[in-house]
Amino acid sequence: xxxxxxxxxxxxxxxxxxxxxxxxxxxxxxxxxxxxxxxxxxxxxxxxxxxxxxxxxxxxxxxxxxxxxxxxxxxxxxxxxxxxxxxxxxxxxxxxxxxxxxxxxxxxxxxxxxxxxxxxxxxxxxxxxxxxxxxxxxxxxxxxxxxxxxxxxxxxxxxxxxxxxxxxxxxxxxxxxxxxxxxxxxxxxxxxxxxxxxxxxxxxxxxxxxxxxxxxxxxxxxxxxxxxxxxxxxxxxxxxxxxxxxxxxxxx
Numbered sequence: 001x002x003x004x005x006x007x008x009x010x011x012x013x014x015x016x017x018x019x020x021x022x023x024x025x026x027x028x029x030x031x032x033x034x035x036x037x038x039x040x041x042x043x044x045x046x047x048x049x050x051x052x053x054x055x056x057x058x059x060x061x062x063x064x065x066x067x068x069x070x071x072x073x074x075x076x077x078x079x080x081x082x083x084x085x086x087x088x089x090x091x092x093x094x095x096x097x098x099x100x101x102x103x104x105x106x107x108x109x110x111x112x113x114x115x116x117x118x119x120x121x122x123x124x125x126x127x128x129x130x131x132x133x134x135x136x137x138x139x140x141x142x143x144x145x146x147x148x149x150x151x152x153x154x155x156x157x158x159x160x161x162x163x164x165x166x167x168x169x170x171x172x173x174x175x176x177x178x179x180x181x182x183x184x185x186x187x188x189x190x191x192x193x194x195x196x197x198x199x200x201x202x203x204x205x206x207x208x209x210x211x212x213x214x215x216x217x218x219x220x221x222x223x224x225x226x227x228x229x230x231x232x233x234x235x236x237x238x239x240x241x242x243x244x245x246x247x248x249x250x251x252x
Contacts, residue, residue: 011039018046022239029186029221031089034068037080044086045233048222048240049121051089052077057109058102062136075109082117087226091124091165094150095142103150107157114159119231121223122163122183125151127171129196144172148179155180161225169199174210184210186221218247 007013011032018028027048035043040050054074055063063069081088092106107123114120127147130137142150147166154164165183166176173184187201208216220243222232232240 011035011043015043015046018043022046022236025239025243027221027236027239027243029089034073034077035080037084040077040080040084040086044084045235047086048220048232048236049087049089049226050081052081053091053093053124053126054078054106054110055091055093056096056098056102057106058098060097062096075113078110078113078120079117082113082119085117085231086119087121087222087231088119089122089124089165090120091122091126092150092154093126093128094147095128095139096136097139100150100153104153104157107154111157111159114162120162121226122165123154123158124165124167124185125154125181126167129170129199131198144175147171147176151176151179151181163223167193167196168207168210169193169201170196174212177210177212177214182214184216220244220247 002008002010002013005013007016014030014032018030021028028046029049029051030043030047031051033052043050052074054071055069057071059071078088078090090110092103094103110120110123125147127142128136128139129141130139151164151166158164163183164181165185166173166181168184168187173181184207187204187207189201189204193199193201202210220240222240224244226232227240227244
């Protein structure tokens with residue numbers, strides 16, 4: 001199918017879609033699974049930030065037939081992102097057969113990577129949602145209490161400059177924000193959550209209610225401190241600065 005459209009690889013297609021987004025005044029954030037150093041270096045010119053979930057450092061049955069889930073490969077990619085000075089999003093997936101000790105280890109690995117390279121923007125603490133027709137369909141999701149404990153663990157382990165994020169369409173954000181959450185991720189008014197289409201995004205007005213007493217404000221996919229550090233490709237500098245000024249103007 002891609003060859004019919006004129007692309008040799010998925011990444012060629014992804015690169016051009018990023019260019020198209022930039023042309024429309026949007027900042028791309030690519031999460032395309034495992035990538036090599038060279039592939040990330042190429043995509044860096046058309047991305048303000050990138051991401052890849054760690055999920056867990058544990059060897060679990062859920063990942064047995066998924067080579068792309070190998071912890072050492074995912075850690076390797078995060079190291080490469082640090083070397084390339086790419087602002088990066090990662091996270092853990094809660095409720096896939098890991099223990100609380102495994103979660104602690106995973107968060108410490110992320111912490112240590114950030115100490116080495118300083119490139120982690122945010123860590124997602126995401127609850128696993130069973131899907132009908134899959135081998136783990138009957139696996140019960142984690143409780144709200146367990147999610148809260150895990151979020152507090154993340155806040156204790158991670159440096160304060162790293163935001164802790166939960167997906168507001170998968171978890172009860174209003175109950176979990178007091179546990180240490182300070183980011184609700186990216187939601188879209190025009191597209192579904194393609195990974196979890198059965199869980200629609202909350203509307204912006206609803207997010208405001210979910211946030212409660214917390215201040216809800218817009219941000220770019222590259223955090224301000226990385227803009228100040230100049231951690232972006234010169235090709236997208238003008239767009240980053242324009243959007244940053246726009247957001248600042250709206251806040252005033």
